[in-house]
Amino acid sequence: MCTYIIPNPVDLVLQDSVFTVGCLNCNKEDTIQNLTYGQNWEQNCQHCHTKLSIFVEATRFQFIQPESRNQTGAAAQYTRRYRDPAVQQGKPLPDKGACRHFKQSHRWLRFPCCGRAYPCDVCHDEDQDHLMELATRMICGYCAKEQPYSSGKPCVGCGGMMTRAAFSSHWEGGQGCRNKVKMSRNDRQKYTNTCKTVAKKKTKD
Secondary structure, three states: OOOOOOOOOOOOOHHHOOEEEEOOOOOOEEEEOOOOOOOEEEEEOOOOOOEEEEEOOOOOOOOOOOEEEOOOOOEEEOOOOOOOOOOOOOOOOHHHHOOOOOOOEOEEEEOOOOOOEEOOHHHHHHHOOOOOOOOOEEEEOOOOOEEEOOOOOEOOOOOOEOEOOOOOOOOOOOOOOOOOOOOOOOOOOOOOOOOOOOOHHHHOO
């Protein structure tokens, strides 16, 4: 009996990868490193010196079904099922991008310091030992669309809100309606005007 150990990909870190690119002018290949999501990479071809330009917006994983050989030596289809990769455009991220630190945040942040994606800065610091740099890109937790970082704006792919709007018990989430029942007793606005004298003319119909 054969045992297959197939890793489940989570993310592709461009800064830790080496890529082979082909020049369209001379048809020769060369290797490049230190690519970054959302940034244009430019360099001259090492053979014909033609200017090369590469832009990586996002990556997508595609599962290739493995094959095993039976007793006769012929290839037999391996029917075991595997989970989908964590980052697969069009499908939600694990837990829709939320983590134990921010349960209402549905996105992953890509940090330029290491090129890796984490649900939040705390998750980054727990896994890495270097100084964090502010994220410049993010991945939607609903559709895994990678895009430039923005705060409070919907996803450019599916239109979903990746962060919950700020909520205030005083202004009911910005709707302009004060609910004094939900306000804290320590809030000085809770009892404002409760003992104010009202003129009789205003109480008449």
